[in-house]
Amino acid sequence: MRSGPKVVAIDLFCGAGGLSKGLQDAGISVVAGIDIDPACKYPYESNIEAPFLQEDVRKVTAAHLSALWRTAAVRLLAGCAPCQPFSSYRRGVDTSKEEKWPLLTEFGRLVRETKPELVTMENVPRIGSTPVFAEFVNSLREAGYQVNWKSCYGPEYGVPQSRRRLVLLASLLGPLVVPDGALRGGPYQTVRQTIGKLPRLAPGGGTDPKDALHKSRVLSAINLKRIRASRPGGTWADWPKELRAPCHRRRTGSTFRNVYARMEWDQLAPTITTLAHNFGTGRFGHPEQDRSISLREAAMLQGFPRDYRFVRPDETVRLTHIGRLIGNAVPPPLAKAVGDAIVLHAATHTTTHGA
Numbered sequence: 146m147r148s149g150p151k152v153v154a155i156d157l158f159c160g161a162g163g164l165s166k167g168l169q170d171a172g173i174s175v176v177a178g179i180d181i182d183p184a185c186k187y188p189y190e191s192n193i194e195a196p197f198l199q200e201d202v203r204k205v206t207a208a209h210l211s212a213l214w215r216t217a218a219v220r221l222l223a224g225c226a227p228c229q230p231f232s233s234y235r236r237g238v239d240t241s242k243e244e245k246w247p248l249l250t251e252f253g254r255l256v257r258e259t260k261p262e263l264v265t266m267e268n269v270p271r272i273g274s275t276p277v278f279a280e281f282v283n284s285l286r287e288a289g290y291q292v293n294w295k296s297c298y299g300p301e302y303g304v305p306q307s308r309r310r311l312v313l314l315a316s317l318l319g320p321l322v323v324p325d326g327a328l329r330g331g332p333y334q335t336v337r338q339t340i341g342k343l344p345r346l347a348p349g350g351g352t353d354p355k356d357a358l359h360k361s362r363v364l365s366a367i368n369l370k371r372i373r374a375s376r377p378g379g380t381w382a383d384w385p386k387e388l389r390a391p392c393h394r395r396r397t398g399s400t401f402r403n404v405y406a407r408m409e410w411d412q413l414a415p416t417i418t419t420l421a422h423n424f425g426t427g428r429f430g431h432p433e434q435d436r437s438i439s440l441r442e443a444a445m446l447q448g449f450p451r452d453y454r455f456v457r458p459d460e461t462v463r464l465t466h467i468g469r470l471i472g473n474a475v476p477p478p479l480a481k482a483v484g485d486a487i488v489l490h491a492a493t494h495t496t497t498h499g500a
């Protein structure tokens with residue numbers, strides 16, 4: 146492949162750095178991550194080795210971004226506005242008035258004001274049918290961008306989980322298409338291949354003395370009985386009646402059956418949510434050990450490398466804080482595939498455009 150000019154990225158809504166990590170793995174230089182949540186600082190800076198700027202994107206100016214990009218020939222503005230308002234878990238609820246809706250619009254504002262050569266945006270697939278997304282695409286086109294997007298199935302990109310994400314790419318340099326995954330059609334990476342070699346933890350939950358992130362939530366006595374009665378791939382309907390919660394006795398339905406459930410070794414994991422350390426909120430039971438998956442396992446199923454750092458060595462690991470960073474992340478292998486397409490595009494198109 147012809148090598149082109151360095152693509153230099155700024156990551157808006159950077160979180161713990163899932164998107165930045167994948168872009169870096171593709172050879173893109175990431176010069177800053179911006180996020181409002183101070184909990185992102187340590188993971189972002191210690192893994193990405195780029196400055197973390199704790200700022201509200203609504204207050205970020207074009208001049209600030211230009212100073213970060215300096216003289217880069219090919220600038221990439223990357224970002225993943227918070228997805229909660231578009232999440233399918235909130236179907237049926239009018240989320241259009243929520244405070245976070247304008248954040249994609251803010252991303253669009255920064256694109257129009259800085260005109261980076263390249264843009265990438267990632268979100269939940271349902272955003273593709275919202276007016277805010279249509280406005281975002283129109284504003285990019287009006288500013289001269291060629292725009293392409295699609296819903297990407299994570300396993301095709303090497304993410305061992307049945308998760309779909311919408312990826313958008315836009316370029317001032319020429320047509321740029323969201324790539325297909327290299328594993329299209331399978332076989333896909335499984336739970337066993339991803340977390341099968343991690344050390345065992347105590348029944349009911351515990352922490353690996355050598356890795357503070359390999360920590361699973363301690364189950365209550367009733368939940369320990371429940372997980373012992375669960376089989377990989379099964380549901381709470383397999384349990385004896387006395388173990389069922391009152392809500393189990395009332396409700397049925399396939400989604401609801403996928404709580405208090407175990408994963409299967411040789412399958413994909415379910416979508417890793419911000420509560421993936423919690424046995425009661427999804428199919429987050431370990432396939433074989435009597436416990437929920439650990440934060441490390443959740444991070445690896447999200448596509449983070451085994452040694453990704455989320456907390457300082459002297460810091461207490463708080464399940465809800467770190468679980469949120471992990472569940473919110475763009476899976477790095479998906480981001481890498483997007484980054485590879487961007488690097489190839491820059492190499493192919495920049496000479497003719499003089500960038």
Ligand SMILES: C[S@@+](CC[C@H](N)C(=O)[O-])C[C@H]1O[C@@H](n2cnc3c(N)ncnc32)[C@H](O)[C@@H]1O
Nearest residue numbers: 158159160161162163164181182201202474475
């Ligand atoms: C879906 S997560 C991004 C995940 C990240 N791209 C990754 O791959 O790890 C959305 C992020 O937006 C941040 N956020 C929410 N409101 C914000 C705002 N007004 N300004 C900056 N960041 C904001 C949240 O703290 C959260 O980290």
